Amino acid sequence: MNSPVNALNYQLLRLGAVLELERRARAAAREELGFLIVNETASVVHYQQAALWQDAPAGDDPLLLSGVASAERGGPYYIWLARVFAALAREDAPQAGPRQPRVIEPAELPEALAREWPEWFPANALLCPLDWRDSEPAGYLLLGRADAWADSDRQLLGALAGTYAQSLLLHRRVRKPSVLRQLAARKRPLAIAAAVLLAIAVFPVRESVLAPAEVVPVDPAPVRAPFDGVVGALRVEPNEAVHAGQPLVSFDRTQLQTRYEVTKKALDMAREEYADTSQQAMSDDKAKARLAMLSSKVEQEQAELVYDEDMLRRAEITAPVDGVAVFDDSSEWIGKPVVLGERIMVVASPARTQLQIEVPAASVVSFEPGAEVVFFSNLSPDKPAYGKLTFASYSSTVAADGVMSYAFRASLDPGHALRLGLKGTAKIYGPRRALALWLLRRPLTVLREWLSI
Numbered sequence: 001m002n003s004p005v006n007a008l009n010y011q012l013l014r015l016g017a018v019l020e021l022e023r024r025a026r027a028a029a030r031e032e033l034g035f036l037i038v039n040e041t042a043s044v045v046h047y048q049q050a051a052l053w054q055d056a057p058a059g060d061d062p063l064l065l066s067g068v069a070s071a072e073r074g075g076p077y078y079i080w081l082a083r084v085f086a087a088l089a090r091e092d093a094p095q096a097g098p099r100q101p102r103v104i105e106p107a108e109l110p111e112a113l114a115r116e117w118p119e120w121f122p123a124n125a126l127l128c129p130l131d132w133r134d135s136e137p138a139g140y141l142l143l144g145r146a147d148a149w150a151d152s153d154r155q156l157l158g159a160l161a162g163t164y165a166q167s168l169l170l171h172r173r174v175r176k177p178s179v180l181r182q183l184a185a186r187k188r189p190l191a192i193a194a195a196v197l198l199a200i201a202v203f204p205v206r207e208s209v210l211a212p213a214e215v216v217p218v219d220p221a222p223v224r225a226p227f228d229g230v231v232g233a234l235r236v237e238p239n240e241a242v243h244a245g246q247p248l249v250s251f252d253r254t255q256l257q258t259r260y261e262v263t264k265k266a267l268d269m270a271r272e273e274y275a276d277t278s279q280q281a282m283s284d285d286k287a288k289a290r291l292a293m294l295s296s297k298v299e300q301e302q303a304e305l306v307y308d309e310d311m312l313r314r315a316e317i318t319a320p321v322d323g324v325a326v327f328d329d330s331s332e333w334i335g336k337p338v339v340l341g342e343r344i345m346v347v348a349s350p351a352r353t354q355l356q357i358e359v360p361a362a363s364v365v366s367f368e369p370g371a372e373v374v375f376f377s378n379l380s381p382d383k384p385a386y387g388k389l390t391f392a393s394y395s396s397t398v399a400a401d402g403v404m405s406y407a408f409r410a411s412l413d414p415g416h417a418l419r420l421g422l423k424g425t426a427k428i429y430g431p432r433r434a435l436a437l438w439l440l441r442r443p444l445t446v447l448r449e450w451l452s453i
Helices: 004-027 030-043 076-092 111-120 151-173 179-186 188-201 254-280 285-314 435-439 441-451
Strands: 049-054 063-065 102-104 124-129 139-145 204-217 221-224 229-234 247-251 316-318 323-326 343-348 353-360 372-377 385-392 404-412 423-434
Touching (some): 004 030, 030 063, 030 139, 049 076, 063 076, 076 111, 076 139, 139 151, 188 435, 204 372, 204 435, 247 343, 254 285, 285 316, 353 372, 353 385, 353 423, 372 404, 404 423, 423 435, 435 441
Antiparallel strands (some): 049 139, 124 139, 204 353, 204 423, 221 343, 247 316, 323 343, 372 423
């Protein structure tokens, strides 16, 4: 016969097993909890078979059996147990408050289930509703063995039932997300990245074009060749200040002077001949008839002499207005033959300047008059000058670098006085567009040309 000390030690061991099993149940994952309930409960109470029915998520098995990894759905034992649990749940539903483990008699079941009971399950069965507070049962645990159930077994199982129910309800509330949610969670970083890229793509930016530019005068007075000739000398240096009437360019006068002397001599001879013929005309009718012809010859020679004198005067070109003489290099012009109307230099006011911008045809976009222009000179690119677009050509021409370009002109703000001839880079700002369209502007242009649309 067992002594009281041994009985006490046995009870303490069982209580320790209960506490350990509760700890493991709380720490178990959702997939491990059902297996722990039907198999590890044997460390507290002895049984031969155990079955757990629970409100499982869609796709999971609601019925778990002891001793097997997974129940065979559609098998006769599985179907019979499912019907038993359904009948016991209907019978157990009207009860209010916490449900305690109770012994199940086959007679409590419908006749068809009771008749098959000895074939599938041990004679002594104990049903443990897994209740937690006032909530619906999280499941039912059915235990079966050959021996009768003692009150101590029911008490221990009652304590475990609450822990089991709490753990099942906790996993039900933090149920594993569905496949769509899992995919969404996995793709969330990609979705965030796509959203960021989309936001950047539709972010409005101002269109702009960079093009070479030069500071040119406003309303310059051109100095052109008055006739075909050779430049003899330039009286001023590039960018030198001049005043109206000041000599600028001298042409070679050798040929003009020779022609003038020849014409003058011819005029003197025509006058002498006319004078002699006038004296002879008093007595000679033939001489009198020649007077009209000689008079016309004198007038012709006089006209040619006036023309030659005018050419000699025009060989000295003077400044038409006050300003600055704008040209490249005087040595390039001295001795150079020029044709009528060829521009040699311009005289412009240094206080009235503007930007001449040559935008390549491949880079041009639609710019409205008044668009903002920023000019970065080659001498001081850290000090930009600002202005407004005043003119845009409607057709392209070949620029000095051989590239088809559109000519743009921009007025400079009064506070930005720049030296004539200063070169640099101008940036013209246009309307706002989506960043993606701006970046794809050239590829789309090439694609349209390739597709001929």
